[in-house]
Amino acid sequence: MTAEEGSLSAAARALGLTQPTLSRQVAGLEEALGVTLFERTSRALLLTQSGLELLAHFRMMGDAANNISLAATGQSQAVTGHVLISATDLMAxxxxxxxxxxxxxTAPDLQIEIIATNEVSDLRRREADIAIRHGRPKDETLFAKRLRDTKAHLFASKEYLDDVGRPRSLADLEQLTFVGFDHPEQRLGLMSSRGVTLTTANFNFSTSNATLTLELVRQGFGIGILPVDVGTAYPELENPTSTFEPINIETWLVTHRELKTNLRIRVVFDLLAEAIG
Known part of the structure; x- marks a missing residue:
């Protein structure tokens, strides 16, 4: 983890440890092995040649430990304990x-923890027990179930459209302001494929947080792309044009195959599949 994060502080946060504790563990490992694993610089930790040669072995050991933990967890048949769910901020x-x-x-003794993130959680490394994703996982060790697809469309506040005027064509959209899109330049092709030619100048406000995007749209900062289920839930929002081609959104429920045999994971997984699917 220290090698992947590049610093003790970042690795400590990822592992839920304090930096001094992790520093002592690294120093102890180096002493036990009789090699220097990291070169300390003012900004980061760099793997030495010895560290690079041993890194693959450490990763294999970590994967083996994760597999043992997964197998042991999979044998539990009690509907109690902790379940960690990862979902996008808007889904959560x-x-x-x-x-x-x-x-x-139905299961009052469960302790549910939710990670609201747009990053993909690594289920094999136990970053989550269950993940709700908008793309099919490629890892064959994961169990995935496709839930119902949804659509995303353009939404803007009525106040904003009253101020700038409602577009009569897709070309009219090119003169308006948009919000959202963590990296607008990466989304221009998507808009262009639907007949709307935008530039980064159309995006005065950008964020990777979809919940904040929703709030910016509600408060009249511009037009955003939102799931139809979300956008139509707010009476102050409206679809500025019906001629824009909706964007299809897949939804997948994912867990590790070993965890599918665990009763508490299965209860949560099946409930999510039924409710969202």
């Missing part, structure tokens, strides 16, 4: 709470 905010209400009734 707008779709999970009703499901969790049902779960609280």
């Amino acid at each position: 905010t707008h779709f999970l709470p009703p499901v969790l209400k049902t779960l609280r009734t």
